Amino acid sequence: MNLKETDLPGIGKKFVVETRSSDKLAITIHDDGRREVIHFDSDDHDQIKSKITLDDDEARYVSAIIGGVTYKPTALDNIEVALGDLIIEWYRLEPQYKAIGKTIGDLRIRQRSGATIIAVIEKNHSKHINPGPDLLLTADALIVVLGERLHQQQIRQILLSGSS
Template identity: 80%
Template sequence: MNLKETDLPGIGKKFLIQARSGDKLSIMIHNDGRRELSHFDVHDPDDSVSMVTLDDDEARYVSAIIGGATYKPTAMENIEVALGDLIIEWYKLDSNYKAIGKTIGELKIRQRSGATIITVIEKNHKKHISPGADLMLTSEALVVVLGERLHQQQIRQILLSGK
């Protein structure tokens, strides 16, 4: 996901989001609290397909729904379980993850992110509980990670970039 943030003096702030799916979403937050959400055509990223305007209360309610505060699906590829400040999160290593083919030790995950990989479940369902530094990450594996939110952001970047 790519995110671009733009200040709009006298109006508010605009966020432009390019999702991994290729979808493009614009969220404009007006100084009066209104939010305008625009979805763009995948084949013509300048052509707005739809637009929704929400007041402040509606926007906060929708954000809670999207954020999983009111319902969390059981079959998610990224699942968070809050344990105080700690979060357990699952990362499915799709083909765009550059960490595929590298070992946990090569990536220096714990040293660089502060997070701990607690389990790796390979595509063939083989489980590696408390894996060592020599475990190579494979395509379609689920990597289960324990850490604080900042740690999770850092490990996600390491897994995506392979660096």
């Protein structure tokens, strides 16, 4: 597989993927959350065969399907042994979330949910990998969380209610 990544200033980011089976896809992630997926003709990589547009929620559902969240192919059994029941979820801090303006430590996220915040990506695209307890959560930040399904349910409630 061959992957090319291109920044599109004022638009977002574009990924062009050429698969082992010689298919070519272009995936554009717009700054507003929209995704466009273009599939090119296998005989003529300049000719568009199909195009779909997904909003942010639709893209996440499709990625979960492709990533094997809803159906686990037999080939993934070895990975499941390594990961067990751990899953990674992304949460966008919408304006109504009460966790906004509080730190990870204020919310006692790990102690209360058992989940771990592995990254926070701010609205301005600044990234905090493995953030500490002093990181202040801001509106529209994307929170990346590692935990089991029950942990994920608990962290969602903590982010919504903001109670510590």
